[in-house]
Amino acid sequence: MKKVFNLFDLSQKVNYKTEILSGLTVALALVPEAIAFAMIAGFSPLTGLYAAFVMGLITAILGGRPGMISGATGAIAVIFVGLILELRTALPDITSETILQYVFATVIIAGILQILAGVLRLGKFIRLVPHPVMFGFVNGLAIIIFMAQFPNFYQKGTDNLLEGSTMLIMLGLTILTMLIIWGLPKLTKAVPSSLVAIIIVSGIVIGFGINTMTVADTLNAGESIKGGFPPLTIPTVPFDFATLKIIFPYACIVAGVGLIESLLTLNLIDEITETRGSGNKECIAQGTANIASGLLSGMGGCAMIGQSLINTSAGARARLSGIVAAVMLLVFIMFGSSLIERLPMAALVGLMFMVAIGTFEWASLKTFKKMPWSDVIVMVLVTLITAITHNLAIAVLIGVILAALAYSWENAKRIRARKYVDEQGVKHYEIFGPLFFGSVTGFAEKFDVLNDPNEIVIDFKESRVADMSAIEALNVITHRYHKQGKKVHLRHLSKDCIRLLNNAEAIIDVNIIEDPTYKLPLDKL
Numbered sequence: 001m002k003k004v005f006n007l008f009d010l011s012q013k014v015n016y017k018t019e020i021l022s023g024l025t026v027a028l029a030l031v032p033e034a035i036a037f038a039m040i041a042g043f044s045p046l047t048g049l050y051a052a053f054v055m056g057l058i059t060a061i062l063g064g065r066p067g068m069i070s071g072a073t074g075a076i077a078v079i080f081v082g083l084i085l086e087l088r089t090a091l092p093d094i095t096s097e098t099i100l101q102y103v104f105a106t107v108i109i110a111g112i113l114q115i116l117a118g119v120l121r122l123g124k125f126i127r128l129v130p131h132p133v134m135f136g137f138v139n140g141l142a143i144i145i146f147m148a149q150f151p152n153f154y155q156k157g158t159d160n161l162l163e164g165s166t167m168l169i170m171l172g173l174t175i176l177t178m179l180i181i182w183g184l185p186k187l188t189k190a191v192p193s194s195l196v197a198i199i200i201v202s203g204i205v206i207g208f209g210i211n212t213m214t215v216a217d218t219l220n221a222g223e224s225i226k227g228g229f230p231p232l233t234i235p236t237v238p239f240d241f242a243t244l245k246i247i248f249p250y251a252c253i254v255a256g257v258g259l260i261e262s263l264l265t266l267n268l269i270d271e272i273t274e275t276r277g278s279g280n281k282e283c284i285a286q287g288t289a290n291i292a293s294g295l296l297s298g299m300g301g302c303a304m305i306g307q308s309l310i311n312t313s314a315g316a317r318a319r320l321s322g323i324v325a326a327v328m329l330l331v332f333i334m335f336g337s338s339l340i341e342r343l344p345m346a347a348l349v350g351l352m353f354m355v356a357i358g359t360f361e362w363a364s365l366k367t368f369k370k371m372p373w374s375d376v377i378v379m380v381l382v383t384l385i386t387a388i389t390h391n392l393a394i395a396v397l398i399g400v401i402l403a404a405l406a407y408s409w410e411n412a413k414r415i416r417a418r419k420y421v422d423e424q425g426v427k428h429y430e431i432f433g434p435l436f437f438g439s440v441t442g443f444a445e446k447f448d449v450l451n452d453p454n455e456i457v458i459d460f461k462e463s464r465v466a467d468m469s470a471i472e473a474l475n476v477i478t479h480r481y482h483k484q485g486k487k488v489h490l491r492h493l494s495k496d497c498i499r500l501l502n503n504a505e506a507i508i509d510v511n512i513i514e515d516p517t518y519k520l521p522l523d524k525l
């Protein structure tokens with residue numbers, strides 16, 4: 001019996017020490033990010049921490065990519081800022097507690113939509129994301145991770161940089177953390193260098209009583225990460241059309257952004273580990289986790305590329321690391337809050353700097369002179385849009401659209417026609433290249449209607465009728481010939497092309513020359 005409940009592959013070799021230590025490292029790195037993302041939307045730290053625990057645990061167990069880490073993310077937090085503004089406009093007297101109830105309801109609806117996406121097997125559409133867009137997404141995300149650490153070098157709540165010895169200590173501890181993470185693997189890989197760096201730097205700070213920024217300093221006055229098990233919360237919002245009108249658009253955005261970021265992260269981890277995850281399974285896991293998060297006082301989330309890279313770079317490849325990370329995060333919340341709040345931010349900043357450096361696809365810079373100019377433009381634009389807007393979904397969608405338009409433009413230029421007149425006086429047009437919306441203008445320019453003989457054959461042996469624009473182009477050209485009293489035949493159409501034309505017989509009437517011995521490579525044999 002190789003699988004239990006079809007979740008755990010018992011034939012997979014698991015390095016328990018690596019998985020446990022890597023999970024502990026991820027848990028430590030999750031704390032400041034979950035707090036920061038909760039504060040972006042104006043929530044309490046525990047709202048982000050509970051989301052990180054629930055999302056991390058459920059996706060680690062049910063997800064389609066062992067080793068990938070999910071939790072509260074900035075991309076999702078930013079969406080809630082817009083929801084909160086709309087709620088305050090529509091309901092001027094709304095309280096912060098009531099706003100949270102609307103947020104939880106939004107997260108639950110988003111989770112339902114994500115499960116539907118998995119059930120309908122929509123995860124496969126992530127394959128439509130071209131490689132230049134992936135490069136741009138990863139590079140933009142690396143810049144975001146890098147830039148997100150700089151507020152730690154400013155005095156809290158001001159635009160003033162740290163000064164004097166405070167700045168020197170922060171820089172020194174950050175650089176020391178980075179050096180340990182970089183250098184330790186050259187000596188030994190027995191333990192994750194990230195965890196060793198955090199322990200050493202924290203030991204130095206706590207042992208020598210060095211005055212530097214800690215996790216506690218990132219919290220607002222009176223706040224703490226100490227809490228219990230996430231409390232069950234059934235959102236107390238009016239279940240009517242007015243409520244749905246407000247929250248459903250944001251639920252759709254949360255679901256879409258979460259799935260795009262999660263599936264792109266899944267693809268990236270697939271490449272790193274040279275294995276293949278299941279996109280549809282991940283959709284269902286993300287949806288289940290978001291529903292549970294909304295019911296357990298969490299703000300929802302999705303896959304976290306930074307923590308996922310920390311995990312995989314430490315050697316974790318199984319589900320155990322994600323489970324350990326989530327469980328340890330809950331342990332920190334319930335029992336270890338006082339210790340975690342004493343961790344120096346410099347250690348965590350240095351860790352995230354190294355994650356950003358490792359995330360950036362430096363090889364993509366070498367491809368500028370080798371890639372087509374259109375791919376370079378798409379990659380740079382996606383990087384800039386991701387870095388500037390922090391909206392990964394919009395950046396990827398724009399990149400896919402631009403890449404598709406560039407592809408269409410290139411294919412539109414490839415439409416060609418070889419012409420000759422046979423011994424019976426019939427003129428043949430042998431078409432090369434796909435006939436679709438982008439190439440119909442060039443296709444129409446190939447024909448000499450007035451000077452052609454009375455019978456014409458348009459040969460599609462090396463071409464394909466792809467869409468309704470192509471059918472309309474055929475309709476127009478045949479009408480032009482019919483006005484001159486000339487007859488048009490279509491030859492060597494593939495079965496799918498013939499089916500397309502038969503479906504459109506109400507708008508086009510041409511003679512199709514059937515050749516039972518001829519098959520296109522695309523035809524099903």
